[in-house]
Amino acid sequence: MKESTKMLLHYITGFLILITGAVHLIANNLVVFNWIKDTLWYPISQGILLAAVLYHAMNGLRVILVELLPGSSSGKVISIILIVVGAIFFIFGLYFLLVLFGGW
Amino acid sequence: MEESEIEKIKFKVFRFNPAVDTSPTWKIYEVEVDRSLTVLDALLKIKEEKDPSLAVRYSCRQAICGSCGMMINGKQRLACFTRVLELNSKVVVVEPLNNYPIIRDLVTDFSDLFKKEKMVKPYIIRDDVEEMRNPTGMYLQEPEELLEYLQFADCIECGLCSSACPTYSTDHLFLTPMILNKAYRFSVDSRDKGLQYRLPIIDSEHGCWRCHFAAACSSVCPKGIDPAKSIQLLKKMVTSVNIFKRMRKKEVQLTLRPHAAESPV
Numbered sequence: 001m002k003e004s005t006k007m008l009l010h011y012i013t014g015f016l017i018l019i020t021g022a023v024h025l026i027a028n029n030l031v032v033f034n035w036i037k038d039t040l041w042y043p044i045s046q047g048i049l050l051a052a053v054l055y056h057a058m059n060g061l062r063v064i065l066v067e068l069l070p071g072s073s074s075g076k077v078i079s080i081i082l083i084v085v086g087a088i089f090f091i092f093g094l095y096f097l098l099v100l101f102g103g104w
Numbered sequence: 105m106e107e108s109e110i111e112k113i114k115f116k117v118f119r120f121n122p123a124v125d126t127s128p129t130w131k132i133y134e135v136e137v138d139r140s141l142t143v144l145d146a147l148l149k150i151k152e153e154k155d156p157s158l159a160v161r162y163s164c165r166q167a168i169c170g171s172c173g174m175m176i177n178g179k180q181r182l183a184c185f186t187r188v189l190e191l192n193s194k195v196v197v198v199e200p201l202n203n204y205p206i207i208r209d210l211v212t213d214f215s216d217l218f219k220k221e222k223m224v225k226p227y228i229i230r231d232d233v234e235e236m237r238n239p240t241g242m243y244l245q246e247p248e249e250l251l252e253y254l255q256f257a258d259c260i261e262c263g264l265c266s267s268a269c270p271t272y273s274t275d276h277l278f279l280t281p282m283i284l285n286k287a288y289r290f291s292v293d294s295r296d297k298g299l300q301y302r303l304p305i306i307d308s309e310h311g312c313w314r315c316h317f318a319a320a321c322s323s324v325c326p327k328g329i330d331p332a333k334s335i336q337l338l339k340k341m342v343t344s345v346n347i348f349k350r351m352r353k354k355e356v357q358l359t360l361r362p363h364a365a366e367s368p369v
Contacts, residue, residue, distance in 0.1 A: 004339075004346045007313045066309055067275040075309045 010059045013052040020049035043101035050093040058086040113137050113188055115146060117158065118199040121208050131155070137188045143196065144172050144183035147210070159209035167326055170262030174210050175199040180264040180324040201267040214263055220279055221261075223305050224287040229298025232358075241360040249294040249356065256289040256334045258327045265321035265331045277310040281321035281331035284312050288334040291341060294356040299345060307346060312338045 023045045027036035036042055065078045112134055120128035133150045135141075141149075144162055151158045163169040165184045172183040177197050188196060204212035230236060259282065266272050266280035279287075287306050291299045306312050312335055319332040344350055 002307055002346055003309055003311060003313050004307050004342050007339075008343060008347055063314070067271060067278070067314060070275045070277040070310065 006059060010056060013056040013059075016048055016052040017056060020045045020052065024049060043097060046101075047094070047097055050097065051090065054086045054090050054093070058082045110136050110138050111189065113146070113193075114195045115150065116195055116197045117147075117150070117210070119158070119209055120200075120206055121159075122206060123208075135188075139187065139189050141188050142184050143174075143176055143181075143186045143188055143191075143198065146188055146196075147183060147198065159207075159211050161211045168260060170260035173201050173212075173262045173264045173267065175201060175267075180267045182262060182264070182326045185326050201263060203267045203269065203272050204263070212263075216276070217261075217263055217266060217280060217282060220283045221286060224279070224283055224290075224302050225298055226286040226290055228290060228293060228296045229301060230295070231297055235358065241358045243295045243356045244359045245294055245356055249354065252292045252294070253289045256285050256292075256329060256331075258329050259285055259289070260327060262326065264324045264326065265329075268320040268324045270318050270320060271314050271316060275310060275314060278314050279305070279311055281315070281335060284315070284338055285329065285331040285334045287312075288338040288341070291338070294354055299341070303342065303345070306338065307342050312342060315339075 023036065023042070026033045027042060059082075062078055062082050066075050069078070113136075115133045115135055117131050117133060118128055119125075119131050133154050135146045135149055137146060142165075144160070144165060147158065147160050148162075151160065160172065160183070162172040162184060164171070167182050167185040170182070173180060174183055175181075175198070176183065176186055177191055177193060180201060183198075198210060200206050200210050201212045204214065204216075207213050235241075261282060263282060265285070266282045269278070269281055271278045272280050284306070287302050290296050291302060291306075315332070315335045317332055317336065321331040322329070322333070325331065
């Protein structure tokens with residue numbers, strides 16, 4: 001993936017976190033908006049929030065590490081490690097979402 | 105000149121010869137300065153009158169060649185473009201530029217910058233090879249096309265921007281503001297068709313995306329260029345081309361010279 005694609009996704013996921021994060025906070029903290037949690041869109045937005053937070057966080061970490069540990073092959077190693085860590089967190093998070101909303 | 109206009113200023117100068125010394129030292133010299141004396145003049149006075157072993161790089165003495173960049177009282181400046189009394193300080197601290205290897209005393213090594221500059225092909229690239237070999241006309245630009253790159257074309261390659269860059273201080277593979285500004289200057293030029301050749305290096309892991317817009321580069325540029333702006337515009341250009349597959353640039357048309365067909369080339 002090109003660096004520009006990675007960074008565009010970083011900005012898009014940042015925006016998605018704002019939207020889905022706001023949905024999460026409003027639905028869980030304002031009683032008048034509790035009904036949001038009963039809609040089909042809520043678990044979908046939480047799934048998007050999970051994926052967006054993980055991509056944004058892992059890419060942010062990659063950017064920091066690539067700058068702190070510059071090297072011809074270090075970028076690739078850092079990316080692979082973060083993809084694996086991100087995938088583990090995603091599977092773990094998805095499992096919790098399915099238990100909460102899917103009745104697993 | 106009146107006696108009152110002359111002041112005695114102390115110069116605290118960084119001294120280090122990597123071939124001989126194990127660690128840097130500081131030397132203090134007292135120089136009589138008047139209001140016209142620049143830091144470079146003062147350093148040359150020290151070299152001529154007090155310590156001939158002091159190493160300083162300079163050439164034009166009028167902020168055109170970009171050779172005499174150094175840290176003066178903690179900020180990146182051109183020594184020939186900085187008057188001593190304008191610093192309003194009784195002690196002037198002079199050090200080599202940050203982020204570069206030291207050759208000796210105040211002289212730093214720019215070879216990494218020049219190597220990176222070659223990689224972004226800082227010249228106009230065209231595909232009409234025959235026209236380049238045997239020109240029949242001119243590529244006339246509209247004033248607004250000139251304005252797209254005019255400000256960024258003033259770079260004298262003094263390296264102050266890259267010395268001030270916080271990203272370059274940790275990531276030595278980062279292309280640096282000076283090089284990215286060069287890449288933008290040529291890529292936005294309506295006569296140029298070379299962005300596709302520059303993209304692999306500009307859009308790499310250590311390319312334009314590593315700029316965090318601290319804008320330290322713009323604050324130290326002696327020519328008033330805004331490299332931070334050119335890097336943001338470069339990001340926009342790269343995104344347009346790579347992701348949205350479109351280029352905003354208007355292509356300049358060849359204007360034939362009158363009687364070009366008859367005149368021998």
